[in-house]
Amino acid sequence: MTSAKLQQASAEILKRYPQNQKRSALLPLLFLAQEERGYLSPESLEEIAHLLEMRPTDVWETASFYTMFHFRPMGRCHIEVCHNLSCTLLGAESLLDVLKGRLQIREGETTPDGRFSLGTAECLAACDGAPVVQVNGYHYGPLNRSQLEELLEGFARGELPERYRYQPWAGPPSRGPEPVNTFERILHQHLLDPSYDGRIEAYLERGGYQALPKAVREYRPSEIIEMVKRSGLRGRGGAGFPTGVKWGFVPKDPGIPKYLLCNADEGEPGTFKDRELLERDPHQVLEGIIIASYAIGSETSYIYLRGEFLEAVAILERALQEAYAHGFLGKKILGSDFNLDVYLHRGAGAYICGEETALIESLEGKRGEPRIRPPFPAVKGLYQCPTVVNNVETLCNIPHIIVRGPKWFASMGTPKSTGTRVFSVSGHVRRPGNYELPLNATLRQLIYEHAGGILDDRRIKAIIPGGSSAPTLTADHLDVGLDFESLAAAGSMGGSGAVIVLDETTCMVKVGEVINRFYHHESCGQCTQCREGTAWLHKILKRIEDGRGQMADLEVLKDVCRNMKGQTICVLSDSAAMPTESYMHYFREEFEAHIQQGRCPFRA
Amino acid sequence: MSEETPKLVTLTVDGRPVQVAPGTMIIQAGEQLGIEIPYYCYHPGLPIEGVCRMCLVEVEKAPKLLIACATPVTEGMVVHTQTPHVEEARRGVLEFYLLNHPLDCPICDKGGECPLQDYTLRYGPGASRTLEDKIHRDKHRVIGPHIVFDAERCILCTRCVRFCRDIVGTGELGVGYRADRAEIILFPGKELDNAYSGNVIDLCPVGALTSKPYRFTSRPWDLVKQVESTCPACSRGCSIVLDVRHLREGGEEVLRVRPRHNPEVNGYWMCDEGRFDAYPRRGQTALKGPLVRRGEAQVPVTWDEAISILVERLRGILDQHGPQAIGGLLSTWLTTEELYATGSFLRQVIETPHLDYRVSPVQTQERDEAEDHLLRRTDKSPNTQTAKLMNLGPGPEGLGTRAMLEAATTGSLKALLLFEVDPWEEPTLGEELEKFMDRIDLLAIWAVRESPVTSRAHLVFPALGYAEKEGTIINFGGRIQRLRRAIDSKEKIVPVGEVLRQVAVGLGRPVIPLTPGEIWQRLAEEHPAFNGIQYEAIGSLGVPIHDDR
Ligand SMILES: Cc1cc2nc3c(=O)[nH]c(=O)nc-3n(C[C@H](O)[C@H](O)[C@H](O)COP(=O)(O)O)c2cc1C
C-alpha cells in the first residue's frame, strides 16, 4: 500500500477513536495494509507504527498475537479447514486429506506456483454448516469430499463460487423434520420469515425501533437500568451475570466518558447464534446497543466483531448507515439530548478477545491479554473509563424488555434464569441450528423436538451444553433444564448456549485432544498455568489418542487439570481443565482402553 | 505534624500480625515480616503484571487463591502462605515452568543464583513427569551491544519488557505471538541498545538474558565476595555491588558491577556506562610503580626513591622561588579524602594559593545536568560536589587553571602537580602543556593509566583505581556515599595521601591528617556543609550533607 493511501485511510479510521487513542486504529490499519500486499512486511509495520506514533516493537508484538495477520506471502487462494469439535465430528479430517492430496502440500505450506496455501482454522461459528472450510475469508459448508473437489476447480480458476457458501440457518432441511414450534420466539421472531432481509424498512415494518423512542422519551437512564434489573435478564455471553446489575455499577458522574461495547466476537466452539442475529437482524442488535448506551450514559459505542465474520461487516455497516439516516444514531437522537455514535471494530483472529478485558485491550490496539481484576471494566475499562461489555444476544433482549415490560420477560423461563435463550445445536443431530427456547425448556426438548434427534437414530454418548468450555453431560442428563442453575447443578454450565451433541460412535479422547488443541492454540500465554497447561494437556491427549499413552498419564492429566483451575487471570485455563476432567470422569474406561490397546478403539 | 499520617491496616500473615500502609500488597506485608512468598514476575521497581502466578496465597474468605503481588491488604485480612493448597499451586507452577526449560544449569550464567533453580529445590516437584519433547528455540541470540538472549530459558515474566517500556521508555522488547509460542521479541532488525540495557540482566530471573562480557567467564559460585560500593562514573553515584573473584594465577578482579537498591539515589537501576565501562577503565591502576624521567627516558624507581626525589625537587623550588612557583590541579575523580589531602598539601604544606579543580573527564556541557529522565548526569566524574564544597578553586591571590598554565609557559610557575588530571583529555589544555612541557622544572602526575602526560612527566605516581581504595564521594544532590576497596592492587601502591604526608615530613612541614576519621573531623570543623557528619555514620545508603537552608 502506498504511504499516501494508507495515510488517507488512517485519517478516516482515526475519527472513530478518541484523539489521544490513536493506537486503537492499529488492527484496522494492519488489515488494510495486508489486503493491499497480501501480507505484512516489516516495512508496512514500521509505516503503520509511524502513522500511529507507536514503537515498531509494539506494532509487531500486537500484530503477531492475531492469527489473521500473515508475515509472509500466502497462496492467492488460502484454504483453511475448521478442525474444531463440530467439524471434526462430521468429517473435517477427511476434507483436510482431500486438500493435502490434491494440492500436494501440508498445513502451513503454499504451493510452489503460489496459487494455494493450506491451513486449519478454529471454530468459525458456523457449526450448523459443519464441516466448514474458510477460503479467503469466505465460509463454505457443510461440505463433503466431492463438493470440496468441485469447489477446488472453481478456486483454481480464481473464482470464489457462491455455491455451497455457508449461510446461517441454511442447513439442509433433508436432515430432519421441521421443529415443533411450541414456544413463542422473541429474538428470532423476524427470522422465521424467509423473506425478512434485515434492512431497516423490514425491521420498522415489524415493529422495530419502537422501544428506542419509548426508552429515551419516557424513561430516565436509571429507570431503564431498574427495568432491566427487574426483568432478571442475565448475560448470554458466558458468565450469566445479571445485566441490570452490571449496568448499575457504572459511575453516574457525567464528566467521564463511558463506553458500551457489544461483544460480537463469538468464538466459543459450538456457538453460532450471535452471528445469525448480527447477519440476519442487525437492527435488533443496534436498537439494543442504543438503549443500553442511553442507560449507562455512553456516547460512543463499539461493536467488537469477530475478524472472521467477513460477511457481517457489510451488513452491519449498512445497518449503521440506515440507523444514522433515520435519526436513531448521531446527535440528539429522536429529539432528545442523547447523542450516540456506534462504530464497528474488527477483531483479527483470537478467541481470547471474547473475554471482556481482552476485548478492551484489543480495542485499544494491543495484544488480547485479559486484565487483572479489580478494577472491573464498569469502573475502569476502555481507555481507563467506565465500560460495559455485553453480548450480542443479551443486547437483543433489551428492546423487547422495554416494549413488553420486565414482568412479561421475567414470566418466561425459571425464576433465576428468565427469558429465552438462543441455543446453537451442532454435532451429531439431524437439524443443527439455532433454536430459541424459554429457559425452562430441557436438553431433551432442544435436542429431540427442535434439533431433530440424533443422526441415524444413534444413541447419545455426551452432551456438551455450554460451548466446549463446559464440562460434559451424558444421555442421563437429557431431562436437565437449560437454565443456568439446572446445568450448574448437573455439574456443567450454561456458558455460551452452544450445545454439542456427541453420539455413541464418538471417541472422547479425540474430543479431549481437539478441544485442548483449541485452548492450546488460543491461550493468550500470560499465565504460566494456562500457557504451559493447555499445551501439556493437548500433547498428552494426542499421545494417548495416537496409541502411545501410559497409565501414569491419567494421573498426570488429573493433576495438570487441578493445577490449571482457579489460579489464572481469566477462566480460559479452567475452560480447558474442567471439560477434560469431566471426560475422564464419565469415560475413564475409554482412556484406559486407548492405553491398553495402544490404539484408538474407535478408529477402523 | 501538619500532614495526616494515613491509618495503618492490620492483617495477619501466617498467624503473625503486621501493620502496613493502606494500598500495600500482601507480598510486601509478608516481606515486612520476613515471610518469603516466592515470585518471578513481580519486582518492586516495575509495574505489576501478575502473570507468573507463583505468589498465590490463601486469604480467608476468598474463594480462590490470590496473587500476593497484586492483592492489596485489607483490615483484618488473614493470609496463609504455607497451606497444602498454596504449596500444591507452587509445585504446579514450577512443574509447568520446567516442562520446556532446557535445564542447562551447569552451563548457565545464572546457575547458583537462579530463582527458578532455588524455588524448584525448595517448593518444586521431585521429578519430571513429562514425556513430551521440549520446545526448541534460539539459544544464543545477540540482541544488543551488551546482551545475549536464550529464548529456551525465558519464562516470560516480562520484567525485561516492562523495564524497557516503563522505566527507560525505549520499549525495544515485547512479547510476540501467544500461548506457548509466545516469545520475547524485538522488531526485525532492531537491537536492545539503550543507556540502561544492562539492568535486564539483573532483572531476568533466569539465565535468559545474560551479559555479553560476563557470559561463561565465571560460574556465579566462583565469586569470592560482593562488595558494596558507589559508581564513580557520573555525579549521580549509583549504589552498586562489585562481584569480585580470585584469579587462578593470583590476584583478584572485578567481574561484575550491579546496582544496589538505594531509594535516595538510583532506585534499583544503574546505567550501562557505569556497569560496563567504569571499572574496566578506572577500577584498577594500570601503572606498575613510580617513574622518574632521566634525560629522555623514564625509569622505574621505588616509592621511597620517588618520594625523596619529589621532596628534593620541591625543596629546591621552594628555596629558590618560594611557594608561588608551585601549582596544583586536582581532578574530581579524586575521593573526598584525596581531595582533602591534596588540597591541604598545596595550601598548608606548600602554602601556595595556586590550586584548582578540574572536572574530569571534561564535560561536554557547561553545567551538570540530568542527561535523561532516569539517572545519568552530564558530569561524568563522581566528586565535583565535594571540590565545590571544599572551595578547591584558586583563592583571591591564586591562579586558576588557565593562568597557571600561562605562568608555566612564561616561566614564573616552576612546578605543576597533577592529581589524576590529564590535560590531554582537554585538547586545548594539552596544547598549552605542550608549550612548557620541556621547560618546566617539575611536572609530577598521579594517574591510573598511561597518557601523553605520564610518558613525559618528571615524576609519575600510580594512583589507586576505584576498586582498590576506600573513600567517599558526594553526588550532585549532596549525598555522601562510600567507595569500598574490593580488591588489592597487584603492585604495591602508596596512596596519594600517604605520599604527600611523607613529603610533608621530608619538607619539615606540618603533617596533614591521614585517616578518614581524622579527615572528616577536620572537614566538619572547616566547612559548614560537613557539620556534624561522622565518617563512621555513612552507612551503605549514604547520608545527606548538612543542609542549613
Ligand atoms: C475465554 C473467554 C471467551 C469469551 N468469549 C466470549 C464471546 O465470544 N462472546 C461473548 O459475548 N462473551 C464471551 N466471553 C464472556 C465475556 O467475558 C463477558 O462475560 C461477556 O461478554 C459479558 O456479556 P454478557 O454479560 O452480556 O454476557 C468470554 C469469556 C472468556 C473467559
Ligand code: SF4
Ligand atoms: S488464563 Fe490463559 S487466556 Fe486467560 S489470561 Fe491467563 S494465559 Fe491468558
Ligand code: SF4
Ligand atoms: S528474558 Fe528473562 S526477564 Fe525477560 S521475560 Fe524472559 S525470563 Fe523474564
Ligand code: SF4
Ligand atoms: S547513572 Fe552515573 S552513577 Fe549511575 S551507573 Fe550510570 S554512570 Fe554510574
